[in-house]
Amino acid sequence: MQKDILSKEESLALYRKLILTRLAEEKIREEYFKDEMKTPVHLGIGGEAIPVGVCHCLPPRSKTFGTYRNHSLYLAMTEDTDGFFGELYGKVNGPGKGKAGSMHLSFPERDFIATSAVVGTTIPVAVGAALANAYRKSNDVVTVFFGDGAVEEGVFWESLNFACLKNLRVLFVCEDNGLAIHTPAKERQGFQSILETVKTFDCYVGGGQGHDLQGVIQSTHQVVKQMEDQPKPGFLHFTYYRFLEHVGPREDFDAGYRSRPTPDNLDGLDPVLCFERDLCQNGCKPSELSAIKKSVEEKIAKSVLTAQKTDFPSSEELYTDLFV
């Protein structure tokens, strides 16, 4: 697929999603200090184009799995800001009735199956879902998102090996921000490039710069197409820049482990700026974009209000949902 193949309608729908994920997280940044959202938040600002772009390319009924840094993925899969904020506020209208919180968002009805706060743990689970597809002779694809730190966990290699051995249609998406909390890759990894290593396994690979939504879509399309043609796992590696602290609503450029990007750099790092520029180059009007932005802002504001007004789960809820 070429960059220019996105229709305008498609482009604006994508923009809507992209800006939805961005603004939802900006809203969290605003609200968080009120101490009402009592759940650790791992914001994805800077990385939104990866889930938005990848999910755009997934065939219907594609199950997805992710990590604690899952807000963009949740919204890309569902656009459900009501449930999203409900869960962050710990209210009954969250998809986990508040039991899940930010780190464990899921929405199985919309194929967003599970996320986890223990690094790497959803990777084999996604492989198991892909195995279930193969078992049922379904061609559906399963996708799992994880960070660059997750590839250091043994379970990543075990999962990759098994998926390749069994020719499963599972798409591994490595969202590489070069950091595990505050530790850069060079202090954690004894290999040169994860893609070079993964290439020695029997799967399709691709990737690129994660802030470039169109690029993400292009390489995802390529790999997904190969997977559809002949069943094998795919592996996508996207780099991106994490704008905020590892967990929480703040910047942390004063912490000493990295420095603030210069305004010039910034321009090449921010997926929203990048896509807005692309859209404008392709003939969208700024007014169209700001109209979308505005409607998204309203949607978000409404959901936050709803969440604030909704009830917490009752005491009895402590004991429900353990067993069927």
Added chain:
Amino acid sequence: MQKDILSKEESLALYRKLILTRLAEEKIREEYFKDEMKTPVHLGIGGEAIPVGVCHCLPPRSKTFGTYRNHSLYLAMTEDTDGFFGELYGKVNGPGKGKAGSMHLSFPERDFIATSAVVGTTIPVAVGAALANAYRKSNDVVTVFFGDGAVEEGVFWESLNFACLKNLRVLFVCEDNGLAIHTPAKERQGFQSILETVKTFDCYVGGGQGHDLQGVIQSTHQVVKQMEDQPKPGFLHFTYYRFLEHVGPREDFDAGYRSRPTPDNLDGLDPVLCFERDLCQNGCKPSELSAIKKSVEEKIAKSVLTAQKTDFPSSEELYTDLFV
């Protein structure tokens, strides 16, 4: 190092070790049916040249670690048949006083630190020993032996990554018999060649046919030399043929998962035959070899007798050795 660089003296000493490991296991095969050695035995017949050859190349004070298939390694490191049979018979003269049995042999005084019956578990431990060397600014090398099945365990990848990251002098030796119990590699591995994958990590690699003692020595020397020159891990991959069942003293060619090698094949699989031929080509007389064999046979017979006569540990021993 060239094949022909082994002096005759060295060659005969190596032959002694090689035949010692072979005959010790043949002795187990004879004795096991008496049901006095009450410990599961994983015999290494066919693979002896790997530990014998690798250990030959290790500088002094090199610690080694291994698996439950550790008899050849134990004897290559120690030549201690008394302790060996003592441990197999569960007697107090075993290095573990009978508590260890066949699967957990160790002899720390001679740098044979530990083995384990849970696949893959000594790999990171060896890396930790190599870390300790680096911590103390020692150039000593640590070696760990493991099977082809162990590379499927996540801990292998974690260990390799950490060792490469920290430039540790740890030598990974993969003894590849193409089987994990009865399952061939193609039913377990989703990569083409372990060496190709390991090469993408920052370490030295080598390997070859494990039945060829001189070849083993040659490639080990090469990798160890590189490790000494500039500290990094080494990875050696040797193939070999497992002549017997996975665990126990019998052949199992009737089990259906593989067929008996033909006599022609055999010749190219048996490390003892192979080395005997090499020695004779290089001018050793068959009589020299059979003299060595005879003395080794006597040594083994004596150790078995000693083990049989030695006491079991007393009841109080159940509670000793738990804590310092």
Added chain:
Amino acid sequence: MKSFMTFRESLSLAVAKEMEADPSVFVFGLDVPDHKRIFGSTKGLVEKFGLERCFGTPLSEDAMTGVALGAALSGLRPIHVHIRVDFMMLAMNQIVNMISNLRYMSGGKLTIPLVIRAVIGRGWGQSAQHSKSLQSFFAHIPGLKVVMPTTPQDAYSLLRTSIRDDNPVIFLEHRWLYDVEGEVDERKTIPLGNATVRRQGDAVTVVATSWMNVEALKAAEVLERRGIQLEVVDVRSITPLDEETIIQSVKKTRRCIVADYDWAFCGFSAELASLIHHRCFNDLKKPVERLGFAPVPCPTTRPLENLFYPSAVHIIRIVEQMLGLEKTDLSGESFYSYEHNFKGPF
């Protein structure tokens, strides 16, 4: 529909029945389809159902447990088999951090119909890494069910029930029980959470798990000759736990030994003893006694291995103490122990 079979046969029969009944049931794990078939307990399944529903795996316990979870979340009913429970230590993260709580965290949206079978306990010179039981680990974590059958009938019926259960079940099978024979009624169903009185008696209740039931019955046989009747309660399901059957028995006998096949400290025997003391506070004539492994790793050499594992002899001695009796002369006694009929190498 009744037939006589071994414990191992009853296991493979149970799985075969469920695989026949429900195409979403499959069984997998290291060495599951090889010619040894997990000590015979998966025999016949490849032939009947093919390698797609009965397959082996790489050595990757952590990922394979995640795979089982993923398949279960997708509506399949995986049975994941481990030839030794010790290897499940590699899978604890998936079990403790994922399998046990994904349903809860999803507000009840996710369902995890998953069985993990594992062989426990004594084999033959297996040493410290192939001999554990660890039921307390699994039972400690809310969200898991834990089952320990003793007889072929229970193995059969409880395994079928476990496979049909929509929740994760850990199913622990003692290696020595595999050879035990018994009658199996194929139609008999047994729910989880249901203990059973294996033998009625009035002197002392022995609450036992897994192989310890064999030891307790042997102890009862010996003591019966002295006119002492032990009551033996087989717990069968650790969680959910059938408190009532246990408490009822202890209220009757007023003396209790908990014989758990595991270490005692922080083990299931502690849970039972504490529960029984609590609920039978005014009924007990003597404190509940606990029996378990020696508090050390399991040694290889036979004489120490024999001392490591609890046995009928221990039960007899404790009963004698509880009742203030002289020691029975056990010199002529032959015990059920498989020490003698179990030959190597594995």
Added chain:
Amino acid sequence: MKSFMTFRESLSLAVAKEMEADPSVFVFGLDVPDHKRIFGSTKGLVEKFGLERCFGTPLSEDAMTGVALGAALSGLRPIHVHIRVDFMMLAMNQIVNMISNLRYMSGGKLTIPLVIRAVIGRGWGQSAQHSKSLQSFFAHIPGLKVVMPTTPQDAYSLLRTSIRDDNPVIFLEHRWLYDVEGEVDERKTIPLGNATVRRQGDAVTVVATSWMNVEALKAAEVLERRGIQLEVVDVRSITPLDEETIIQSVKKTRRCIVADYDWAFCGFSAELASLIHHRCFNDLKKPVERLGFAPVPCPTTRPLENLFYPSAVHIIRIVEQMLGLEKTDLSGESFYSYEHNFKGPF
């Protein structure tokens, strides 16, 4: 040599002291040297001892635990740190199958001077995967020592003792205790296996672990106003366990609540309750009561999280029941809980 400091400071001070005294001591683990320094508990160590003795790792808990073992076997004294005990589930194989038994299997030839530190318990909306304690897992396995300090002094002294111990020690630190301040005498040593009576009383003994001591002392403070004196025993070291101090206290008060910071089923509270019933069979006026987490995974949302964790209120209510008292009016009471002073995000 006495000074006032927080629990977190006492931890880093203890490590610094041992690193100064012995060049073979080093500390490592994920995020140990970053600017957050494991909630401040490794503060100052990189600066003082350099990155060779205080370093981070890849995300590889299984291998890193093996690495710690290998370094310990080589005569070093590693301290391996986990920011959450939950992540140790990835390391259970090395802990249960290797660290706990290599010494035993080597006939005493191998020595494993190793400390594993892990943060346990409640933080702030941490949910099911960042909130466990699991002392019973470690204590169940022979060959491991398990320590749970409550005060800055104990954290300091017990961590030093643990580092000097030639055996593997699991050292569990409650997240909320990090901010607690207290006096620390740098010269004071405390051996492992030594419980302490935190508060004397005659009405009921509360045997508590970790944060539950804070809750128990608060309950005692409330009940004291009604003239009821709780005795609070801080277990401090789970294994080795100081039975005598506990038993002595219960023999005196004749009533006991075990307040363990963990789930109850098959937990350490079961061990203690069972032990106390056994040894105080004729002394107890009432059965021992147990207090622990609700038997579910830990939920995120605050109202349920508050219900999940046991507290002073629970202790007060149980005491009232045991003594047949009316319920105290707690409406005006403010509890020690960090619910209010703990702010996000982590």
